[in-house]
Amino acid sequence: MLKAIIDSAKCEQAAKCINKCVASLGCKTKAIFKVDPDEDAIIDTSKCNGCSLCLPLCPTRAIRVIEL
Template structure:
């Protein structure tokens, strides 16, 4: 059983808005490290197994690339 409530919505990265920042602010604010970047030249994705829906990442992205 998770230590946190299960979210009703998991945010995701809108690839058309993501600027693939070298130092992604949204990744820094994610307490569960759910925003994962595999290829440095590609947008990250949000791992639904790690994200618990706190939504701290939404306002952190200056480009509005994280959406619900």
């Protein structure tokens, strides 16, 4: 089963992602969200279907899809 994960080392809080993760805009299952503007985005793996639509939207390429 494929699932998206966030590499915290690459998630640099890009200016356009401060209030909302830009990649979440492409997530049809609403699996990507931010709780706090000062923290990295979170991916709820129970909602993620591994579709990869979020990958090209992340400006820092911090999201990748892995086999779980």
